[in-house]
Amino acid sequence: MTHADLGLGMRLKAQAGWNQIEADWRRALDLGPNGCFVAELDGVPVGTTTTCIFGSTAWVALVLVDAQVRGQGVGKALLGHVLAYLQERVVRTVRLDATPVGRPLYEKLGFAEEFPLSRYDGIVSAVDAGPAAVAVPKTYKPMFELDRAITAVDRSRLLRRLFDERPGEVRIAESADHLGYCTGRPGALAWHVGPCLAAAAVGPLLLADAFRRHAGERVFIDIPTGNTAAVRLAESAGLIAQRPLFRMCRGQAPAEDYRRIWACFGPEKG
Ligand SMILES: CC(C)(COP(=O)(O)OP(=O)(O)OC[C@H]1O[C@@H](n2cnc3c(N)ncnc32)[C@H](O)[C@@H]1OP(=O)(O)O)[C@@H](O)C(=O)NCCC(=O)NCCS
Numbered sequence: 001m002t003h004a005d006l007g008l009g010m011r012l013k014a015q016a017g018w019n020q021i022e023a024d025w026r027r028a029l030d031l032g033p034n035g036c037f038v039a040e041l042d043g044v045p046v047g048t049t050t051t052c053i054f055g056s057t058a059w060v061a062l063v064l065v066d067a068q069v070r071g072q073g074v075g076k077a078l079l080g081h082v083l084a085y086l087q088e089r090v091v092r093t094v095r096l097d098a099t100p101v102g103r104p105l106y107e108k109l110g111f112a113e114e115f116p117l118s119r120y121d122g123i124v125s126a127v128d129a130g131p132a133a134v135a136v137p138k139t140y141k142p143m144f145e146l147d148r149a150i151t152a153v154d155r156s157r158l159l160r161r162l163f164d165e166r167p168g169e170v171r172i173a174e175s176a177d178h179l180g181y182c183t184g185r186p187g188a189l190a191w192h193v194g195p196c197l198a199a200a201a202v203g204p205l206l207l208a209d210a211f212r213r214h215a216g217e218r219v220f221i222d223i224p225t226g227n228t229a230a231v232r233l234a235e236s237a238g239l240i241a242q243r244p245l246f247r248m249c250r251g252q253a254p255a256e257d258y259r260r261i262w263a264c265f266g267p268e269k270g
Contacts, residue, residue, distance in 0.1 A: 129208030
């Protein structure tokens with residue numbers, strides 16, 4: 001897949017009712033220029049998938065097959081191609097966030113569930129909290145280190161790209177030696193809050209700050225259901241669990257600390 005295939009990606013994601021905009025596809029293509037693929041059936045493009053490699057761990061995302069040709073093995077062929085591509089690059093762990101529709105396909109290919117997430121959706125209300133500070137580039141390094149400590153993967157090239165797209169959206173909170181960050185991005189259907197990774201002492205402030213700034217807008221946020229404080233806060237802001245997602249892994253699962261994940265990046269990169 002190249003930037004010339006953006007139209008296909010946008011068509012398939014609209015058909016599936018997903019939230020991505022062109023900027024999301026561009027980011028995926030720029031972060032994995034050789035690892036994004038189009039499936040063709042009789043010469044007609046009908047499917048997409050993207051990959052992003054972080055060291056020995058890779059994320060697979062945007063697995064979409066045209067509704068007209070589902071159930072004919074296209075999804076399985078795409079995933080088989082991607083897994084072979086990643087194996088050649090010495091990737092030991094492949095991860096993704098599966099929808100309920102995608103989950104059976106991934107299970108057949110050897111993926112196992114790590115933990116469940118819930119997508120919350122709704123017109124968000126402001127919740128009481130002091131404002132968080134806007135992060136500046138010189139504070140990014142400790143934020144990347146925090147992200148690495150929590151996810152057990154170095155996602156700094158993804159985060160740098162995301163922060164550079166909307167620097168004014170990136171927030172930081174510090175209290176004693178507790179640190180956290182939160183950002184977000186626009187979508188076709190809703191503002192996507194996340195990633196927000198933070199110590200328990202500052203996570204609520206960061207989420208509340210995002211809800212306050214986007215009060216009155218439709219918001220999506222993907223929360224590990226095990227982070228009950230984040231779930232409670234989303235519910236108190238009027239958001240409703242829309243659908244489950246499943247973080248899945250093939251190979252050794254990294255020791256990710258989901259209790260400090262207040263909002264995921266989203267299904268594309270955990
Ligand atoms: C999920 C998706 C990519 C599957 O693509 P597909 O081309 O229809 O899948 P395939 O025909 O290759 O099916 C692969 C295997 O998974 C099984 N499978 C696929 N969808 C399934 C479903 N909804 N329920 C049960 N099994 C399913 C098939 O039976 C097949 O098994 P088999 O090889 O033993 O026969 C496609 O349904 C889709 O684009 N869905 C909407 C977007 C989405 O949710 N993507 C997943 C994101 S995580």
